[in-house]
Amino acid sequence: MSVPEMIVSGRFFFHLICNGEVIRDEEGVNLATEDGVLICAAQAIQELRQEGFFASGEWQGWQMEVTDCAGRTILSFALGEPNLEQSPVCVH
Template sequence: MHCFFHLVHRHERILDETGIEVSDLEAAHYQAIKAIQELRDEDEADEIDWRGWHLEVVDEAGRVLLSIPLDMAQH
């Protein structure tokens, strides 16, 4: 299945227009956690306030499959 990983905060959305192909929901969850870790590993990550932000994994129809809060596991 093809999934997209959008960053969402109240009225702000940063859309993933490319997405990736994954085998199942478990693989999508793994890729989402990996993407969150990559965001946190960036140089400016410590300066960003992730409170209220979510990484939404959506399918091609736009249905939200997962929503992971980015402020759950701060460094």
């Protein structure tokens, strides 16, 4: 997996999306490296896992979409996969 070279330091937003419903990340996170985007996404998944959301099936059909400050999608992946550690990650 690779992250496009056009990613530079800046503010990134981690939105949750399902069937037209969007839970927007209004604050975002300042990240200095492309690895920071992946690390931050992994931390968000870990937090959801600790809360037990994946076990309940509550996130079936939802995806996380990471955008840059210009609104371009950098990374997106499904949250409702039975085994998220093995689910594919789509990098744009």
